[in-house]
Amino acid sequence: MVDVKDKDYVVVVQCHIVKERCSGFCCEKAFAERTGGFADYPQDREYRILTLTCGGCCGKALHRKLSHVSRQIKKHEQVKKDRLVVQLSSCITKDNYHSPPCPHLDYIRVLIAGAGFDVREDTVISEKAQARRDAGVYACSGG
Ligand code: SF4
Ligand code: SF4
Known part of the structure; x- marks a missing residue:
């Protein structure tokens, strides 16, 4: 648990x-x-946040992108990567309006863990989308 x-x-x-x-x-x-x-x-805690994409199927480019982030925050802000957390978006982790979950999700999880980053899952969860997932229908609006 992160x-x-x-x-x-x-x-x-x-x-x-x-x-x-x-x-x-x-x-x-x-x-x-x-x-x-x-x-x-926590709502009262400030976080820095950046977004990036996996780089395209199969997600392998993510390793280089995360390594770049890690190097830059260490170099410019003296922050180690254990202070960083990766959050996978709901369009990767869940059935949604756009598509089923990423077919490379397990690979991406392993890749992130192998690169030494903590990872969490999901971002936006709309009530409508969750109801449709629960009903076995995927048709969400943005997660
Ligand atoms: S389907 Fe998965 S690997 Fe392909 S672009 Fe989307 S998140 Fe990346
Ligand atoms: S808003 Fe929804 S579809 Fe867009 S990146 Fe986030 S989870 Fe994916």
Whole structure:
């Protein structure tokens, strides 16, 4: 279990294909409001946040992207990567309006763990989408 109180940086990883048409607004809104996958983040605690995509199937580019983030925050802000947490977007982890979960999800989890980063799952969770998932229908609006 990752304790987000021990983190300073949140790196939201989103599906590269989905981001061709999605701005990521609902992920940011969920973070700002501390809902969905961000509900455990204290509202009165400031976090730095950046978003990036997996780089495209099969997600292998993510390793290089995360390594770059890790090097940069260590070099420029003297922050070690154990203060960083990766949060996988709901369009990667769940059935949704755009598609089923990422077919490379297990690979991406292993890749992130192998790179030495803590990882959490989900970002925006809409009630409508969850109801449709519960009913076996995937048709969410942004997560
Ligand atoms: S690897 Fe998964 S998350 Fe990345 S682009 Fe492909 S389907 Fe999307
Ligand atoms: S979870 Fe929703 S808002 Fe976030 S990147 Fe995916 S589709 Fe866009």
